[in-house]
Amino acid sequence: MDPLHALTLADVLREHARSWPERVATVDGERRITYRELQDRTCRLAHALAAVGVGPGDRMLWCGQNSARVLELLLAAAKLGAALCPANWRLSADELAFVIEDLEPAVTVWQEEEVGDAVRTARDATGAPGRWIAHDAPDEYEPFLAQGDPDDDFGDRDPAESVLFVYTSAWSGQPAAAMLSHTAVVTQGLVFGRAADIGPESVYLNSGPLFHLATAMQTFATFVAAGANVFTRRVDAEELCRLIDAERCTGAFLVGPTIKQILAVNADGRFDLKSLRTPAGKPAWTEMITVDTSPMARNPAGYGQTEVMGLLTTNLTAEPTVGTNGRALPGVQIRIVDPDDRDVPDGETGEIVARGATVMNGYWNRPDETARRLRGGWHHTNDLGRREVDGSISFIGPKARLIKSATENIYPAEVEATLASHPAVAECAVIGTPDRQWTQSVKAIVVLRDGETVTEAELVAHVRERIASYKKPRTVAFVDRLPRVGFAVDYDTLDEQFGGGGYPGGPGVGAR
Template sequence: MYLTQALHRAAQQTPDLPATIAGDRVRTWAESIDRVARLAAGLRDLGCGPGDRVAMLSLNSDRYHEYLFAVPWADGVLAPVNVRWSAAEIAFSLRDAGVRILLVDETFAGLLPALRAETPDLRRVVWCGDGPAPEGTVAHEVLVAGHEPVEDARRGGDAPAGIWYTGGTTGTPKGVVLSHTNLLASALGSLASGALATPGGRLLHAAPMFHLADGAAWVARNVVGGTHVIVPSFTPGGVAEAIARHGVTDLLLVPTMIQMLVDPPETADADLSSVRRLTYGASPISEAVLQRAAKRMPTAEFVQAYGMTELSPVATLLLPEDHATDRLRRSAGRAAPHAEVRIVDAEDREVPRGTVGEIAVRGPHVMLGYWNRPDETAAAVRDGWMHTGDGGWMDPEGYVFVVDRLKDMIVTGGENVYSAEVENALAGHPAVAACAVIGVPDDEWGERVHAVVVRAPGSDPDPAELRDHVKGLIAGYKAPRSVEFVEVLPLSGAGKVLKRELRAQHWAGTDRDVS
């Protein structure tokens, strides 16, 4: 199996179908394939050899789509860059992966001097913006126009397809090495559920294309065929306009994006009727947001995907029919067709159903390993099982309920509190637009359950009112003892709340590691 196989099939079956729509620029599959083969020739000419890493630092675009195909076509290895990182973090990932060719757009051109200074092995920079190429770079379009197409290297199987770096929210980022088999096994297994993609449909790329969640949706769309509709980044108005203008059928959004799409007045009149499937993940979604989204997109089926980069990335799926049951909507679904899932204790023994332990996953989608980190790879993958670091439990029917990252568990007065449970209860209050729950120091309780809340527009809730609301839904000791109001929550590139940043201000000067 190899990622570029989809291009050869599209050339035979749907050459005149639009492959990419980016603004007013539409390219068919035949045009896209020709450009990929020419770009691959250009990358080879710049020194991309077998297994060489090629990075891209850019907002979403049709050129990102071409990069994702052209690098394996040239026999190279992808190294997408997190666009939300600082120059120092980006330089670390480029050095760590040994990147020698970097593609960059106008949004990040200002970082080039610092990146060149901090990445001595970086040899060539390809300009993938729309304006004139800066000095010392070669334009993406020049590479395409100036080279004849080359044959596909058909890099595939267990060969590395790419290195995706973890978000850096827990210290130094780690490069997750995934093979072609890893990525395609996850895509094919997820598609086998019958709920992930509309055949021949139109997928909107609003989540960042550097992140594997969007990358996995890209792979799945290529497998089933259809069209990629691409916006530079997520904005509620931009996404609503793209859906209405281009008849988008499939969406991949994190819960924070869903809330931002369905709640603002400026998107209230947008026509979202073309949406048939909405896949969400990265963090739990509240019942309230899910209900509002279903009301705004009544023709859409909802699918929750749970997983992580190390799992290429899907482990479990909560299918549309599962969303009809209140109890199951609180779960992350059951093992996807390609995955085996179990809950284990500290000695890797499977625990009884209903008992909280660590979620472990096995299958052909488990990563090759962490780049140049054999000890950390061995600690995470034991006997073929990827140990996720997530706490959860499984019911008798195999549904997995994720309670929290194990390191995020709050111990207050000797009781274990999982923040996801508190957040789900709190988010049901109409005055709460978004929230995060963390543990903070407390002289009496050791740790105190603390809520950080973004108010809904026009609301000014009282902390006591919010506490009472939570106590009406879950045990009283789990209710926030303190509440902090903020304008926005800090988010990672994947749309996850950066709880490390929220905790740091409370734990500064203590001896606890809040990373």
């Protein structure tokens, strides 16, 4: 490593403690912590963690709701060369047990309130590996932290080390943790901070889940910019209003239903939400907030995934684009490739691959999948996209299985999207059936909208008119509903029912 040019998350905190000693870094309930205090507390915490055996390469697990301690633990991990994984607190005990066994955490910081039952069940099922600290038990987290020395800071670490683990299911069936480096977190902070106008005056309300980068990317960008992060355990519209008003929050993670609730709660305008910058909405909402004019808000679009530290593409100008998902963020490269990793021509569908500082180091404990996804020095997103004539990107859908027609590659997601654009189609799935002459041929399974009718020939024509002819279904089966596993279409069952098979690369290749 090269300390002269290094910048870890711990280094970012060190400079903030020097540059912004009295600036509020985190607000969590009654607890307000400045950047100087955050530096002291994470020094203490890192010493306490080191004393129970946490060292370079170790993992720590967070099993709780939103809390400033997630950031604190991440920064302590950064000082130690360890990593933090914030787990989804909505996981079942079984799912959590899988995570604990997969991650083998040296320390698990968990929460009694709301999630204690699942955590205790999972802990008992896995034999409670490592040290367990209940962060909401008054005699556990704070006394533990208080042991360490705040003035004895730790030495340099390599910013290429993994510091943040985030589980993602975008993999063959089983969740896997994407390992993200200091450089990934810091660079995304700088780049996303630019796109979203996040600066030292930003106050971000952490109202979305911290185990998902849609929220956490903004948390870290606010931290990198020396702004303030306000944490709320979970979404409650009135509490969000109170916090936005009291802390003058400039940003928050809000989904449509929450905005509806806020509109109801604040119909009388008793909370002043004018500090909040969001996209315009209904007139009542637009009047209540300040319309966001940051570069990426002027023409909202984007594509990303956990493995690239969140956002990979967006629009930084207001001008219209051909593609639906913007262009590569500064700092990353994107190509669209065929299954042999050759660039496909502009306008043709292929897999989106990327490289740059924000790309993960790999999946924890999944060497084969890591090698497959990062082959040739490019991260393979398992997602399909198209480079349009103006250079912008359209995200097509998950790659899932590939269908082979002679030498041509057919991506079911692309054919499905084309079929779904027919007004009579409610939903559909596309499989490949073995074909002696063409290797495979395309079969569509279609659910029609209530009261609509359409023939097989009409649907085939609809597709042929819109994408390359070899991608059109040879046959169409009409069904009442598609078989599903959870939310996902169950392609294995469709293959069984409709004679699918003969996919290139053998079973499981290319499947999510």
